[in-house]
Amino acid sequence: MTGSRTSTPTISVDGVSRWFGNIVAVNDVSFNIFPGITALLGPNGAGKTTLLRMVGGLGDPSDGGVRVLGDPVRRNPAIFSRIGVMTEHESVYEFLTGRELVELNARLHRVPDVMAAVDEAIELVDLAADQHRRLGGYSRGMRQRMRLAATLVHSPEVLLLDEPLSGTDPPQRLRFMEVMRRIARQGRTIVISSHILEEVETLADRIILLTAGKVAAAGEYRAIRQKLNxxxxxxxxxxxxxxxxxxxxxxxxxxxxxxxxxxxxxxxxxxxxxxxxxxxxxxxxxxxxxxxxxxxxxxxxxxxxxxxxxxxxxxxx
Amino acid sequence: MMVLLALSARQLAGGKRIWLMLVLAAIPLVFAVIFALVETDATALEFSDGLTNYLIASTILPLVMLVLATASFGNELDDHTLPYLVLKPISRWTIVAPKLLASLLVGGLPVAVSGWLSTLIITEGDAGHAAATAAALLVGAVAYAALFTWAGLTVRYALPFGVAYIFVWEAVLSTFLDGTRFLSVRQYTLAVVHGIDDSRLRDMVVELGLAEGLIGAAVMVAVFTTLTTRRLARMDIP
Known part of the structure; x- marks a missing residue:
């Protein structure tokens, strides 16, 4: 996106395509993403999740390349100390408590002060009171928030969030947006995918609109909104x-x-x-x-x- | 690694599946107690060898390891929790190794303990016979863990694949085709029993020596662990 920028992009997607048999999910997509909040917007089936998965290192492009913080992301586990990915699936290890999930992530990320980082992440999503309950008993919204805490626990420079607001109620969304803005102000890069424009319109600085696996529009939110109008x-x-x-x-x-x-x-x-x-x-x-x-x-x-x-x-x- | 080992062990030990596995693992003990209580023509060694060969090494151990080792990645593939492990700054090997160890701890160890205890009961406390059984079952468990963990990550229908392996390859082909004996975990297991304690399995066909059994199992573990690690690094994570 915003190709006119001169600084080094945090995320660089270059001619990326991905097909599954005869189905083209992402078709020759290129854009750059810089620090701040970027929304990856598109209807269901537009290729958002496939694209985000490739950026997050969960799948290979059939063609083209993805670089995050200047490095390839696939087969490069070291990069994950700087990236936080929240996938579209709301699955969790149901036998763990909320705190155990966040702690698991902190330990696997080799966070120096695990307990302090876990406390801070759980506090951030406002779930301290429920942290010792099993995830299997959480509501959908609570799970999403605890998953967010697990994604944030190692303070990643790049956050990739796939439909993070699904299952959350309006107060939780406001809280989520507040947290995202706070993180973005620290100069970090946040990419949020959504199929609901209203969900991200007050949050994202920039938007990449995907449709049928291609970028339909990309740029500052206001300009896109004008096009929509x-x-x-x-x-x-x-x-x-x-x-x-x-x-x-x-x-x-x-x-x-x-x-x-x-x-x-x-x-x-x-x-x-x-x-x-x-x-x-x-x-x-x-x-x-x-x-x-x-x-x-x-x-x-x-x-x-x-x-x-x-x-x-x-x-x- | 300990974090992942604890997670994987908890995952495998949770739910109803573990109870079924423990019941399976306890079957040799039932046979041992029956032998101790009922008069029979068979000697203690004959009965113990039969139990080890025909029941534990050929059925119980592979089935328990099949169910648990295929589930060690299979659960995460099914419920989409694998990203919690792979999106971390750790090598793929440090994800695979705890998975192997967990299925060994949760499945292989109870079967080995059951084999050890049932041999002790049957042979009226002969520690040497019992130790040979337990050690061989652990060797077999490690090899099965490597094979079935790979299958759980790679083969679409891992359980039917494993059942076919156990009852077609191991039970039929490796018994009748000479060359395939070198690729049979059951043969490695029996070779270790006989290699450690040469009074065991004398009347049964044990084609491989102790070294061959140990090397065969080690090669199997190395090959399938490498394949699993490569697969984890290259696959699309659901």
């Missing part, structure tokens, strides 16, 4: 007088087009969905139409990714 939204409206409502909606700037389908339902296309939401009840009131149902047809992250990918291919063509 350019996508027209499609909303289906059912009303008792659809044509009257349609005529009224066409008078609004926010509305790009209105069509009536064979079931007399309106398909309203708009680039300013917030404005449309605000105006719709007013138009209905002014035209004396009763709205029966409003349904976004493509208000999903997948459709946004699709749109961005199409824009990208058009740009290349």
């Amino acid at each position: 350019e996508q027209p939204y499609l909303v289906r409206v059912e009303a008792d007088q659809p044509r009257v409502l349609g005529a009224g909606l066409m008078a609004i700037d926010a509305v790009e087009s209105v069509e009536v389908d064979e079931d007399d339902r309106l398909h309203v296309r708009s680039r300013e969905v917030t404005e449309l939401q605000r105006a719709l009840p007013h138009v209905a009131r002014d035209t004396g139409v009763r709205i029966l149902r409003v349904e976004p047809l493509d208000d999903s992250l997948e459709s946004l990714f699709e749109y961005l990918a199409q824009q990208q291919w058009r740009g290349r063509g």
Whole structure:
């Protein structure tokens, strides 16, 4: 990402592809990542996990290369003293207590003061009170937090977190974000993968958008958000007088087009969905139409990714 | 290494599986007690040799080691906990070695103790006979641990593979085909029993000498441990 930067990237992904039989999971992807928080964003099946696994040393690329902190990551165990990886699987050794899991990681990382590091990591995820309970009895969110503590216990320079917020509730997410920001301020590199834009929009400085195994967009969060906002939204409206409502909606700037389908339902296309939401009840009131149902047809992250990918291919063509 | 040994031993010793393994390991003791209590035509050595050859070395030891050693990596592959071990600044060898030791401790040791104790009961306290049985079973356990740990990491259906190995290769082929005897853990085990205590297994076919048995087992351990270590370094970690 951000190829204009002149400093040495923490993570360098160069022409990486990965295929499984006939399926191409990651297709000729290149980017650099620098200190700070970077979100790897994409719909399910976009190749985020496959890519993150290759960056984390859990799998080989079929083609291309990955370097972390200047070194290859596969068959180079020494690099793991500087990297922390939290995989997408929420599995833990269920017979261990939360503290034992963190301690296991600290000892395998040969942390100098194990007990102090374990205390600090558990404190960071706010699980001191439950640290002596078996992981098998933890809730999903608690497991994720204890896994995060185990990932952080050796103070890695690079953190790779695959869907770390799954299973966490809103207060836990806020706490997680606070922890991530604190770590990022120390000059460390954090890569978080997610398929939920809202999950990372307040957290990430930079975003890499993946779709169908390719980078659809990469850059500062605001620029990406702007691109996302350019996508027209499609909303289906059912009303008792659809044509009257349609005529009224066409008078609004926010509305790009209105069509009536064979079931007399309106398909309203708009680039300013917030404005449309605000105006719709007013138009209905002014035209004396009763709205029966409003349904976004493509208000999903997948459709946004699709749109961005199409824009990208058009740009290349 | 001790951290991983403790983790692996706890992992293998947990759950219902360990009880089944302990019951299997205790079967020779039941036979020994029956021999001690019931009149029979067989001499103590004949009975002890039969028990060692036909029950412990050919069935109980390989089955116990198969179940435990394939699980030592198999559990982590199934529940996706292997990244906790491989994403650490330690050599792959220091991950594999504790796995081998753990299956040896949890599976091989109880079988060896059972073999030792049952021989003691049958031979009315002959420490030499009992020690030969126990030592040979430990040698066999190490070789099986190396083979089945590799299978657990590499072979998709490790248990059926292991059962085929035990009941086709070891029980049938290595008994009837001369060349394959050099590649049979059971033959190594019997060779060590006979090599340490030449009064044992006299009436049975022991094709290999003590040195051959020990070298065969050592080669097997070295080859399969190397293969396991290489596999761990090169595989995609699930």
